[in-house]
Amino acid sequence: MRPPLCFVCGLSPHDLPGDRGSSGFTLVHFALDVQERAAQEARDRDGWVGHPVNAEWFCGAHADTARAHADLHWRKALSVLAAHGDA
Template identity: 35%
Template sequence: MKPPVCCICDKRLDYPDDGGLIYFKKRPSDKKWDKIMEENGMVGHPPYAEWFCGDHYEKASDLKNLPIDKALKMIIEPSIG
């Protein structure tokens, strides 16, 4: 698993209420990753999950029904500028 660091602003999550891990809607490639990991008895940070700090967690949670690539784009673009 990846360490708890916000994928948007790189803030380290030192306490449980600092944010959290969001699992997004799985893409076909994510389902393939899950299958390969299970078949080989492997573990790791899934490509459809990311850590978010308290500032970004709520927005990410609101978008968890989307694939991660689309959700991240929607979170990052309003932050630019």
């Protein structure tokens, strides 16, 4: 799993005041197509560990917007969300 880094603005836990750390971030999973879902399920069965292709981290300012797009295929959702910031 990649460490938290907001997909939209690039904010990292080090940028947050105090000891909030990664708790100030939300991992949002977006939709997969049929083939991607089958491949992900096969990786899960094999015990694969890593960052899912359809998941990205978002800071508190962008998490709600990201969750509002979670029903979209990950490529489309990330394209739309990139338009909201410097991603």
